[in-house]
Amino acid sequence: MAKGFQTLKGFRDFYPDECDARNYVFNVWRTVAKRYGFVEYEGPILEPTELYKKKSGDEIVTQLFCFEDKGGRDVSMRPELTPTLARMAAARQRDFKKPLRWFSIGQFFRYEKHQKGRGREFYQFNCDILGEENVGADAELAALSIDIMRELGFTSDDFRLRISDREAWTTFAAKAGVSEEQTGEFLQIIDKMERTKPEDFEKALGQFGLTPADIDGFISSGPEASNTLKSITADLTARGLGEFLEVDLRIVRGLAYYTGAVFEIFDIGKGMRAVAGGGRYDQLLKVIGGVDMPACGFAMGDMVITDLVRESEKPNELLEAGIAESQSIDVFVIIADEEKRAEASKVIQDLRNAGQRTAFSMAPAKVGKQFQNAEQMGAKFAAIIGAEFPEVSLKNLGDRSEITCQADELTGKLEKNR
Amino acid sequence: MAKGFQTLKGFRDFYPDECDARNYVFNVWRTVAKRYGFVEYEGPILEPTELYKKKSGDEIVTQLFCFEDKGGRDVSMRPELTPTLARMAAARQRDFKKPLRWFSIGQFFRYEKHQKGRGREFYQFNCDILGEENVGADAELAALSIDIMRELGFTSDDFRLRISDREAWTTFAAKAGVSEEQTGEFLQIIDKMERTKPEDFEKALGQFGLTPADIDGFISSGPEASNTLKSITADLTARGLGEFLEVDLRIVRGLAYYTGAVFEIFDIGKGMRAVAGGGRYDQLLKVIGGVDMPACGFAMGDMVITDLVRESEKPNELLEAGIAESQSIDVFVIIADEEKRAEASKVIQDLRNAGQRTAFSMAPAKVGKQFQNAEQMGAKFAAIIGAEFPEVSLKNLGDRSEITCQADELTGKLEKNR
Structure with a gap:
């Protein structure tokens, strides 16, 4: 170790x-x-050391990450x-x-x-x-x-x-x-x-x-x-x-x-x-x-x-x-019924094709765990895919409101709610 | 030299x-x-050389930008x-x-x-x-x-x-x-x-x-x-x-x-x-x-x-x-009357405050030269500030159409035309 x-x-x-x-x-x-x-x-991040000496004098070298490269050149990681x-x-x-x-x-x-x-x-x-x-x-x-x-x-x-x-x-x-x-x-x-x-x-x-x-x-x-x-x-x-x-x-x-x-x-x-x-x-x-x-x-x-x-x-x-926005996602797709994973994969791809930042659980997991995961990833919405597919639920994780719609309507609903 | x-x-x-x-x-x-x-x-771009040896074996060193730093540490510019x-x-x-x-x-x-x-x-x-x-x-x-x-x-x-x-x-x-x-x-x-x-x-x-x-x-x-x-x-x-x-x-x-x-x-x-x-x-x-x-x-x-x-x-x-869009600007402000430079400065600042990518000639120049400059910078519009200020002309450099408006209406006009 x-x-x-x-x-x-x-x-x-x-x-x-x-x-x-x-x-x-x-x-x-x-x-x-x-x-x-x-x-x-x-x-470039690496330049001939001479370039810095020319501008600042020889004493600059004491403050440089400078070395001789394998070709015998005097080089420096740039200080400016x-x-x-x-x-x-x-x-x-x-x-x-x-x-x-x-x-x-x-x-x-x-x-x-x-x-x-x-x-x-x-x-x-x-x-x-x-x-x-x-x-x-x-x-x-x-x-x-x-x-x-x-x-x-x-x-x-x-x-x-x-x-x-x-x-x-x-x-x-x-x-x-x-x-x-x-x-x-x-x-x-x-x-x-x-x-x-x-x-x-x-x-x-x-x-x-x-x-x-x-x-x-x-x-x-x-x-x-x-x-x-x-x-x-x-x-x-x-x-x-x-x-x-x-x-x-x-x-x-x-x-x-x-x-x-x-x-x-x-x-x-x-x-x-x-x-x-x-x-x-x-x-x-x-x-x-x-x-x-x-x-x-x-x-x-x-x-x-x-x-x-x-x-x-x-x-x-x-x-x-800014950090919170950068690390959030638009929607987490919850697979409530493992039998529908293939269908969910298609929905996920469609959402991403439409530019929605989308994640899901890559391994089978309990629905509660998946919701937890959605929250941890800062998801704005959860789309729940279960036995009723192609009917799906869309839950707003901010105000907890929920609607049902057809899978192919998801992208439109999410865009309206942006 | x-x-x-x-x-x-x-x-x-x-x-x-x-x-x-x-x-x-x-x-x-x-x-x-x-x-x-x-x-x-x-x-970090610089890491202990040992980190790479540990993963890839000692022979990796022949392909590294590695050196001894001023504190006697064996360091490498990261290869991966x-x-x-x-x-x-x-x-x-x-x-x-x-x-x-x-x-x-x-x-x-x-x-x-x-x-x-x-x-x-x-x-x-x-x-x-x-x-x-x-x-x-x-x-x-x-x-x-x-x-x-x-x-x-x-x-x-x-x-x-x-x-x-x-x-x-x-x-x-x-x-x-x-x-x-x-x-x-x-x-x-x-x-x-x-x-x-x-x-x-x-x-x-x-x-x-x-x-x-x-x-x-x-x-x-x-x-x-x-x-x-x-x-x-x-x-x-x-x-x-x-x-x-x-x-x-x-x-x-x-x-x-x-x-x-x-x-x-x-x-x-x-x-x-x-x-x-x-x-x-x-x-x-x-x-x-x-x-x-x-x-x-x-x-x-x-x-x-x-x-x-x-x-x-x-x-x-x-x-x-993508490159063309990145290098274009929204509007070039043409100062047709040097006496109005101070007024133009205020207009330029207002445009920038509104998020418009704005440039202008920092030194006095002929109007023709300024138009040339606007084209070279890929400006979508030219706003012409002259003796008639606060009335200004706004020229679409794509279709060559031109309107006149008040200086404080410029931002609104540009946003509508985006």
């Missing part, structure tokens, strides 16, 4: 409840993306989608009309410490607009991310889209005399400032001849800090989504490749967590694919958002209803 | 057309499985789902009412020679009934696999479900004096007989004191060879699916763990390929999870079936229609 096989640390089993919760979130992502005119794509997207878009850029509105739902892998809301494997929704330099594309993505939250049942009491502008920071740094080579380091300091002791922050700024007061002054300028932020604010306000927006220049986002607006969906009700994030990255397609194409995008992982849904009353109700 | 990043050999990029084709097949799998009352689950299913079902067997009707759609990996219909990565539909020893479960799975083919648009001119019984073979072997230890080897010879030269086949049988005529005699006994086959034949015939069934005792299926009925969906119209396969494996849950639970199941990969759909007229028409 070989007991003891266990799921690897940081990896998840999706039993039916968890799988349907996952699918519910996937469906919201997909539905809202399509409502915005986006089309779906997907890349953007390099793959850049490769794919660059490779066939002439085949698609710009702008591209592309989204993807897939799984990603990072070898890091396993903790709540952070596994070694996770799903991620990626949503990007390629080939549109106009700030309208940034606003479109911001609106899409807000609508995903709304579709999940969240309101303006629950979250904000916090937006900033990397270019405004670069301009500020340049004016303050920070050299181009040092801008990256400067932005790292800003990115970490909320987690830095005041005296350390002051000291770090000192090397650039800046003070915390200078930074505070810039941050308090709000939307006036850049035309990008003014424009996105006006756009989202025109859409009626202004209440979800908060210009917050403290947002910098760690990744080096952002070049314009950057934003996060931020949970203001519960644990103050970032649920999604993204921004404009106009240079990356050139670096990865050798093609000049402006781009912006964002990503939302499945773990934090699912936790947040679970902790929030209305969103969790919607999720539970 | 960093050109030259390529997809790894045997791995696929799914551009929107390919991704929607994939999703179309996934949807058929999922829809039919739910119609049979199955619920969905999923396991059954060991995971056995682990999961065994671990929580008390939490679920038997029989379990479980299906899964996921990605798998095998390091093998890359050829048509066989990549190093593929998707697979897995469908299993656990905890039901009655042959009715085998028939249920056979019917489900037939209905997937029918849902894809295939008819009895295109495919057969070829079914056999491993137990009937074991009984035959025992009667013929083949020892229990040699039965595995004997079945391997039968499994390969269609690819073996007659003289080699004769020689191989000789060691068991058998002749090709003995084998032919057994094979020609058909459904009479076992009660299992008689029962499944009667069941599928009662369902009205008899025309798809062919008892064919030549089917043995290589895997060692089958214990009863085994079957394949077989393409009879085109390349004579096996599209799906499975059978009963009553011992495996004990081997993997230490739990006594009868089980049967089958799997269908995405590559062969998608090729077959592509090569078949009606199924390919259905697929193309």
